[in-house]
Amino acid sequence: MISSGIDSAFAVGVTIYTILDLAAYKENELPVIQYMSFVFTINFLFVPFILYRFGINDYIPGIYQLRIDQASLFSYLIPCMLALIVGLNLFKAKQYQIVNIASIKNVIDLNPGLPRNLMIIGVLAYFAHNFVPSSLEYIFFLLANFRFVSLFLLLLSLKRVPAGYYLLSYGLLIVQMVTTSMFNDFLNLLFFLLFILNIRYKPSWPIKIGAVIAILVLVNTIQSIKFLLREQITGAISNDFLALSNSLDQAEAINADLSFDEKLASNLVRLNEAWVTSSSINFYENNGYELQNGNHLLVLLESALLPRFLAPDKVSSGDSKLFNTYSGHHVDKGTSIALGAPTDGFIDWGYFGWIFMFFYGLIFNLCLRFIYNRAKVFPLLIGFIPIIFYYAVRPDCETQTTLANIFKTTLCVYGFLLLYNRWHSIKIGKKLILKKVLNS
16 A cells, blocks of 8 residues: 555556546547546546645545545545546557538538427437436437537537537536536537637637636536526426435535635535545455455446346446445435446456446547547547547446447437438438439
8 A cells, every 4th residue: 555645646646647648639539538538537636646745535525535544545536537548548559539611511511401400309318308208318318419419510610600509519518407417418518619619710729728727616616606507497306316416516505604624525525536446445354345356337338338128237327336335335216326447447457447437438439439430430429429439438327328428328329310311411412313304
C-alpha cells in the first residue's frame, strides 16, 4: 500500500495529465477519448483527493462519504484510472478522432432537409417518450436524441443554425435536468457541443477558457436553484427515485447559510463517484460479501447483451439489487444508484479489478475505431458520436447500461444510416431516370 503523500502526488499528476491531454487536442478532432479520461479521473481521483486533503469528507452527507482511508482507496483507484487511460489510448486511437468536415458538408448539401427531419423526429420522440410501453422506451430515447444530432450536423456542415435548433435541443434538456435528475447528461452534452463549436469556429484560447468558465458558472447556478425550480414545476416531490437527489438539491438551495467547507462539499459531492467504490471496499473488508471471480461480470454482460426473451431473469437497468448487495447500503426499489465500473471490477477481483478497467477502456477504443472507419462510407456517423458515447463518458452510470447502450446505439444508428443511404440512392436514381426521360 502506497503512502498518502505519494498517492496524492499520483492522483494529482494523473489528473493534470488528462487535463493537458484534453487541452492539447487538435482543432478538427472530436476528443471523446481525452474527455472520458478527464471525467473519470476528476470523479475517481481529483475530487477524492480534495475531500481527503482538506478534510471536506466530514461535511459530505452520510451515504456519500468516503468510508476507507486515502491510501487504501487510491491503491485501487490509481491503477484503475491508469489502466482505463491505457485501454482508451491503445493502437494510437486518438488518430481516429479527426473529423472530415468536407465529407459531412457534401452529404448535407445533397440532403438539405435531413437536419430538419432529424429535429422533428427528435422533438416528437421527446414528448412521446413518457407515454410509450417500457419495451419501446429505449427506441424513443434514442430517437429523442436525434435533435442533438440535427444540431451537430448543421454545425459540422458549416450551415447557418437557426436559434430554434439550440432551443429545441439544449433548452428541452435544461427543462429535463430541472424536473428530473440529469445533471451529468446536461454537462456532458454541453461539453460535446463545445467540442463541435470548436471544430467549426476554431476560437482562440481566451475564448475557449471563457466559454468553459461560463459553462461552469451556468451549471453551478442551475444546481443551486434546481430544487426550488423543481418544486415550482412539478409540485411537491414525493417520488422515491428522486429522494436522494432532492436532499442534495435542497441543501444547495439554502447554501447561503452554510460554511465555506459545507458549500464546497455540496458542490463536490456530485463529482465524487469514488464514494460507491469506497463503500463497496469497506463492505467487503468487513465480510459483507465474497469476491465473485468473474461471476458478477457475467451477470453484467447478460444484462447488457442478451434480449429479455433469452434471459428473462436478467438484471434490469436501474435495479437496486446489485447496489444493495455489494455497496453496504440499502436503497428502496425505484431508487437507482450505479456501482460504477471500478466497483464492478473490485467485486470480481478485488484489488486486481484494475485489469477490468483496461478492457473497459479498450472496448470504447475499438468501438470508436469502428465508427470512424465506417464514417469513411457514412460521414453522418460523426454527428451521432455524442449520443453513442452518451453513457460511456458518465462515471456514474451502471456498467451494464453503458455497454448495452453503446452496442445497441451503434447498431441502431448504423442500421438507420444503411436504410437512409438505400432510400436516398433509390430517390436519386429515380430523379436521374426522370431527368433522362424528360431530356429524351
